Amino acid sequence: MFAACLASADMLLTPDTSAVHAAAAYRVPSVVLFSQDSRGIMPWFPYDTPCWPCVTTRGALETIPVEEIVCAVDEMIKATTGNKVGDA
DSSP states (O other): OHHHHHHTOSOEEEESSHHHHHHHHTTOOEEEEEEOOTTOOOOOOOTTSOEEEEEESSSSGGGSOHHHHHHHHHHHHHHHHOSOTTOO
16 A cells, blocks of 8 residues: 555655655655765665655754755756646
């Protein structure tokens, strides 16, 4: 059921969870919130799928500035719909 919901989604905003992987299988454009730890491991970005990553190196996802997330969502909407944000 969860995968079917993702398959029918126009776009997705999510932290780096299994939802990112499932949405990528259906090429669902996504804004993904990543927490980059100090181990030097790069975040996994969806393959061959539009993605606007928001990454923090300060631990909790709450440290990603809201403005950065809003900007990423705006860019995703513009890129996937061809409309300006706020257009009816």
